[in-house]
């Protein structure tokens with residue numbers, strides 16, 4: 775199963791991706807997690823990444839497209855993946871769609887986590903206390919939400935039209951278990 779998750783920061787898509795990944799044994803590719811791992815290297819690249827990520831801005835398309843190409847070409851992803859946090863810009867979206875076309879591959883599901891942006895702010899602030907993420911503070915939250923609206927929202931709109939038959943909206947303000955049930959219901963219904 776090849777799945778893409780869209781949704782603003784704090785919409786809970788990472789949590790849902792983890793749950794789904796362990797239930798169906800599909801690779802969870804979170805570009806945020808991959809980049810946070812890289813931060814630990816302590817080299818020049820990690821310092822540059824830290825400067826960008828700690829302000830809530832987006833890392834270059836070039837680096838993200840390279841990371842994703844490597845991951846999607848790896849054996850682990852042959853049978854499927856859940857993409858969480860990519861594509862995030864029109865450039866990434868074009869790159870990704872042409873990557874899939876070249877491989878004669880297609881997406882099975884696109885899930886879009888819809889949520890009120892004020893609720894998102896509250897959630898991110900709460901998460902900052904739990905996970906101690908350096909990009910979870912009030913100053914950067916606004917930038918991250920703005921980036922989502924400017925760069926990623928148009929991509930999700932494009933996907934909703936291009937892949938209309940495989941595109942599903944979720945109410946991300948609901949509880950974790952309810953959203954999980956809804957997701958599984960859609961996956962099962964479509965399989966029958």
Ligand code: AMP
Pocket residue numbers: 783805806807809826827830831832833834835838858859860861862863866909918
């Ligand atoms: P996330 O955990 O998905 O909220 O990502 C954390 C941070 O990593 C983002 O605020 C960006 O700085 C960076 N990032 C993650 N995915 C991407 C992407 N696809 N394109 C550019 N930057 C990204």
